[in-house]
Amino acid sequence: MASEQLRVLITNDDGYESEGIQALASAIEAAGHDVMVVAPWNDQSGVGSARAGMIGRRIASKVGENGFIGIDGTPALSVTLARLGAYGPPPEIVVSGINHGHNIGPILHSGTVAAALTAATQGMSALAISINAEDPSHLDTAGAVAAEALNWLQDQPIGTVLSINVPDVPLAELKGARWARLAPYSRSRLLVTESPTGEPVVTLQTLPPAEETDTDEVLLAAGYITVTPITGVQAIADDASAAYLDERFAVD
Incomplete structure (x- = not known):
């Protein structure tokens, strides 16, 4: 598949000076694309799609x-500003990452994934790419996967979003790629306990691995690239709730 040069926005939630974003920008630029990098200036992990304080504030x-x-x-704000032309010609497509650490399961709070979903709401396709290590040794592997995924993504309908997780191994050691169902839960679960003075304290509990064999958690651990097309908020074609309320509030 021939690759068309695109104006690509690179963003992330680890900060604009992180090793992951530098490796990603280098890989996408080497693939022949026009790269712009706009990202938080500090770590914004876990902020989801927040864009608080955007209206009327000098950023x-x-x-x-x-x-x-x-x-x-935040990453979502980075996407919005770039799309509005705040830093030059707007991007055509967004690549978010390389996130240090995987994003498996229904990770609603991931700033990396939320940036990609935000792009879809603004008329762009996007991919979020994460590597399975907090202190990765093979960011070049994830960069190569991202560049190839972008080659596929550019021919898909606008609004297509992929969440990709990559093992932290040399490129030659990848077992391949698999479509992956989102794991039903993360291996870490948040718990709330109470401090001696009565305030809530959030802690993490490690859970046993899921039994399913086709989830992003299991396939990533087995050495595969996991690829999951995802969507954000969308309407469901089911008018049962509206009909229920209409019966009670419709004017005769």
Whole structure:
């Protein structure tokens, strides 16, 4: 499949100076695309699709030595500002990552994944790419996967979003790629306990692995790239609830 040059926005939730975003930008640029990098200037992990304080607020930014733009805001805000042309010609497509650590299961709070979903609401396709290590050794592997995935994504309908997880191994050691169902839960579960003074304290509990064999959790652990097309908020064609309320409130 021939690759068309695209204006690609690179963003993430680990910060515009993170190793992951540098590796991703290099890989996408090497694939022949016009790259722009706009991302939070500090770690914004876990912020989801937040864009708090965007309206009417001056959003500070800084430019790194490599030309990457860091903003005082979230990944979703980075996507929105870039799409509105705040930092030059708007992007045509978004690649978010490389996230340090996997994003498996229904991760609603991931800033990396939320940036890709935000792009879809603004007329772009996107992919979120994560590597299965908090301190990765093979970001070049994830970068190569992202560049190839982008080659496929550009021919898909606008609004297509992929969440991809990559093992932290040399490229030659990848077992391949598999479509993956989202794991029904994460291996870590949040618990709330009470401090000696009565305030809530959030802790993590490690859960046993899922028994399913086709989830992103299981396939990633087995050495496969996991690929999951995802969607954000969308309407469901079911008018039962509206009909129920209409019966009670319709004017005769």
